[in-house]
Amino acid sequence: TSRFVRGPQEGRLTLELVDAAHGLRFELDATLPDGDCALDLDLTIRNTGTAPTCVMAAIPHLTGLGLGSDPAANLGVRLRDVGQSRAPAWSLQGGVYTRDWSMPWNAVYDPATKGTLGMIALDESIRNKILRRWPGGGMEIFYFDKVRLAPGAAASFPTSQLLVTSGDWKVTARRYREWFAATFSLRHPPAWFAEIGSYSGAWIPGPKEVAAAQANQARPVPQATATPAGPITSFADLPRAYLGGRFDLQEWAQYWQGVVTTGHVDAFDHCDGIYEFRSDLGGAAAMRRGVAGVERIGRHLGLYIGAKTVRLDSDFFRGRDPRAAMAMETPDATLRPDAKSIWMCLSDEAWQDHLAQTCGRLLRESGAQYIRLDELGELFETCHNPAHHHASPYDLVPCKLELLRKVRAAMDAVDPDSMLFTEGGVDVMNLHANGSLGIWNAGADIAPLRLAVPSYQGLAYHYGQVDSALQGFAPAGSSACTRQGFVTEHHESIWGVGLERKPTCYPPQADEWTWPPAADLQWDLLRVTFQEAMLACDPTDENPTVPALDARDHDDWAGRLWRSPRYWLLTCGNRAAVKPARALRVRLPDLPTDVAQALEIDTETLQTRPVVIERTADGTFVDTVFGFSAVLLPRPDCPPLVLADPRPLVCRAGQSLEVGLSSWPMPNHTPPHVRIDVPGIEASPRQADLPATAAIQTTKGTVPGHYVLRVTGDCLPLKRWLEVVPASVPQSQSP
Numbered sequence: 192t193s194r195f196v197r198g199p200q201e202g203r204l205t206l207e208l209v210d211a212a213h214g215l216r217f218e219l220d221a222t223l224p225d226g227d228c229a230l231d232l233d234l235t236i237r238n239t240g241t242a243p244t245c246v247m248a249a250i251p252h253l254t255g256l257g258l259g260s261d262p263a264a265n266l267g268v269r270l271r272d273v274g275q276s277r278a279p280a281w282s283l284q285g286g287v288y289t290r291d292w293s294m295p296w297n298a299v300y301d302p303a304t305k306g307t308l309g310m311i312a313l314d315e316s317i318r319n320k321i322l323r324r325w326p327g328g329g330m331e332i333f334y335f336d337k338v339r340l341a342p343g344a345a346a347s348f349p350t351s352q353l354l355v356t357s358g359d360w361k362v363t364a365r366r367y368r369e370w371f372a373a374t375f376s377l378r379h380p381p382a383w384f385a386e387i388g389s390y391s392g393a394w395i396p397g398p399k400e401v402a403a404a405q406a407n408q409a410r411p412v413p414q415a416t417a418t419p420a421g422p423i424t425s426f427a428d429l430p431r432a433y434l435g436g437r438f439d440l441q442e443w444a445q446y447w448q449g450v451v452t453t454g455h456v457d458a459f460d461h462c463d464g465i466y467e468f469r470s471d472l473g474g475a476a477a478m479r480r481g482v483a484g485v486e487r488i489g490r491h492l493g494l495y496i497g498a499k500t501v502r503l504d505s506d507f508f509r510g511r512d513p514r515a516a517m518a519m520e521t522p523d524a525t526l527r528p529d530a531k532s533i534w535m536c537l538s539d540e541a542w543q544d545h546l547a548q549t550c551g552r553l554l555r556e557s558g559a560q561y562i563r564l565d566e567l568g569e570l571f572e573t574c575h576n577p578a579h580h581h582a583s584p585y586d587l588v589p590c591k592l593e594l595l596r597k598v599r600a601a602m603d604a605v606d607p608d609s610m611l612f613t614e615g616g617v618d619v620m621n622l623h624a625n626g627s628l629g630i631w632n633a634g635a636d637i638a639p640l641r642l643a644v645p646s647y648q649g650l651a652y653h654y655g656q657v658d659s660a661l662q663g664f665a666p667a668g669s670s671a672c673t674r675q676g677f678v679t680e681h682h683e684s685i686w687g688v689g690l691e692r693k694p695t696c697y698p699p700q701a702d703e704w705t706w707p708p709a710a711d712l713q714w715d716l717l718r719v720t721f722q723e724a725m726l727a728c729d730p731t732d733e734n735p736t737v738p739a740l741d742a743r744d745h746d747d748w749a750g751r752l753w754r755s756p757r758y759w760l761l762t763c764g765n766r767a768a769v770k771p772a773r774a775l776r777v778r779l780p781d782l783p784t785d786v787a788q789a790l791e792i793d794t795e796t797l798q799t800r801p802v803v804i805e806r807t808a809d810g811t812f813v814d815t816v817f818g819f820s821a822v823l824l825p826r827p828d829c830p831p832l833v834l835a836d837p838r839p840l841v842c843r844a845g846q847s848l849e850v851g852l853s854s855w856p857m858p859n860h861t862p863p864h865v866r867i868d869v870p871g872i873e874a875s876p877r878q879a880d881l882p883a884t885a886a887i888q889t890t891k892g893t894v895p896g897h898y899v900l901r902v903t904g905d906c907l908p909l910k911r912w913l914e915v916v917p918a919s920v921p922q923s924q925s926p
């Protein structure tokens with residue numbers, strides 16, 4: 192039997208359903224506040240029988256859904272890692288939250304009618320759940336843990352919110368963003384992260400290369416080397432490795448002593464779980480000098496940790512049985528006869544405490560400010576190892592969060608401004624971790640995890656400059672194009688249809704691991720200038736468009752309009768940064784009326800041009816002419832934008848270089864007072880009122896390489912790379 196009961200408060204209805212045969216009573220409270228588009232559903236199941244029973248529940252479980260007249264054209268999100276949108280709505284999509292699905296919400300939308308349907312689990316307790324969609328219009332949130340009910344007992348489930356409104360998936364993402372930030376205490380990036388424009392993961396050269404370099408001390412260190420480290424002879428040489436490239440933050444692997452004891456330099460069976468600094472490069476004392484030197488040139492050093500891999504020949508296992516430590520995904524899991532290492536169970540307390548102590552020790556010994564726990568990307572994993580005494584092999588998400596909490600606490604005890612990253616991204620990792628690697632390409636639209644959890648940061652792994660500028664990531668190199676992270680048939684066969692494809696404008700690649708040949712861009716510099724907008728991560732829900740482009744071209748052109756309190760910023764253009772044949776007229780979905788002028792910056796050359804803002808009955812438009820642009824749209828209180836000569840800054844060691852600095856004329860602006868720094872090199876004057884000329888004075892002893900020029904103060908920060916070339920380079924080769 193069933194009946195509706197109108198609640199004592201307006202907008203509340205209760206459905207009672209009695210299943211006499213099974214002795215269960217279901218109460219479903221539905222609350223729809225006036226003026227809202229979100230319906231809250233609360234389910235309680237009571238055992239009215241005389242025997243204990245078990246229940247599982249899906250709330251909501253909806254079938255036969257469709258938006259508009261053609262449900263086949265409906266689209267939906269897919270929330271693996273940072274997530275994507277634009278997948279077919281009614282296809283098999285979804286999976287276990289914190290494993291295949293990074294946030295507890297789901298949304299479908301109809302581009303033709305702008306109808307949208309979303310569902311959110313408002314679940315502070317982070318219970319196990321599956322979020323999925325299926326053909327024919329099915330969509331549910333399913334709590335798959337068995338709940339035991341004694342006679343008379345009741346089980347309640349987290350509030351599910353249903354949103355029926357107009358827009359697209361971002362309506363649900365923004366609703367979740369508000370709830371998530373209000374419910375959990377999240378980790379925000381430290382101030383130094385705003386200065387990070389570029390990022391890379393790099394390996395310390397192997398013991399043989401180090402020994403060869405040590406035997407040949409006179410050999411000069413190349414300025415730019417294929418392997419970023421070059422032939423270093425001590426950890427104290429690491430600043431030279433930074434000067435060889437143009438990365439603000441580098442994360443180093445193969446720094447551990449196990450590399451020396453085993454001679455093994457590889458991405459597999461690679462770590463021993465101990466992470467002592469290598470003796471052949473001077474140990475912890477040399478690493479501390481190296482980190483200090485890296486900081487002196489205005490860069491940052493991070494350390495890689497394999498969170499799971501421990502080699503069987505590690506001292507860690509002396510007197511211990513590795514089988515008692517390993518993760519067992521199935522009850523019959525065994526150690527392979529040819530295994531060189533095992534994966535540790537991250538839920539195991541002893542390993543958690545060891546990892547936390549190790550992370551604290553590494554920061555304390557080295558002064559490094561960043562650790563990334565590789566091999567940690569999912570929280571939902573099972574472990575059946577009887578030696579671990581897990582209460583349930585399926586309830587280990589709280590244990591994984593406890594691992595992150597312990598690691599973070601150990602890092603905080605040394606340096607609260609240090610950053611913790613993982614390999615893959617899940618929203619609740621942001622309780623303790625700062626972010627994860629951007630591995631899967633999110634496509635032309637903003638990545639759902641970026642929009643819903645803006646405090647959670649992304650560092651590019653495969654992302655090129657264009658996709659980084661569309662997602663607010665620090666890019667992994669100078670190439671306009673993204674290297675990997677697009678769908679393959681193999682991935683689509685595992686994870687369902689609708690993964691993002693490589694843009695059709697991309698040039699052909701030699702193989703899947705090389706970067707596609709494309710223009711080199713400098714978004715990594717502009718990201719620092721526009722850090723306020725990047726950290727706020729509050730783009731307009733509707734993206735900018737070029738009405739003149741047809742649909743196919745439109746997938747090759749993408750734009751984002753970033754909002755921040757003092758300025759808006761448009762990042763847009765061809766996804767391979769191919770220059771358009773003629774100016775493109777870009778329609779802005781919105782713009783504050785107090786934005787009166789605009790400046791287009793070419794992300795390739797840093798050339799600028801003033802742009803007229805055209806406000807018409809059809810909308811607001813700006814023209815863009817570059818391959819990929821950043822267009823500053825300042826509000827009246829926007830700090831001045833500093834302009835430097837866009838030509839490459841190159842200086843011979845022992846000589847000085849004059850750099851002209853000015854500011855883009857904006858009404859009501861007084862000339863900005865700024866600070867000029869080139870960490871590692873002398874710059875005078877250190878403080879100036881713009882316009883001014885900064886004289887950068889090098890000495891014959893200045894180590895050749897790439898240095899950072901920073902202008903800060905009453906302005907949007909400016910960053911440029913300055914290259915010092917050896918004094919001995921013949922005049923003819925000198926730029």
Ligand SMILES: [Zn+2]
Pocket residue numbers: 517518519536537538539574575576579581
């Ligand atoms: Zn375990």
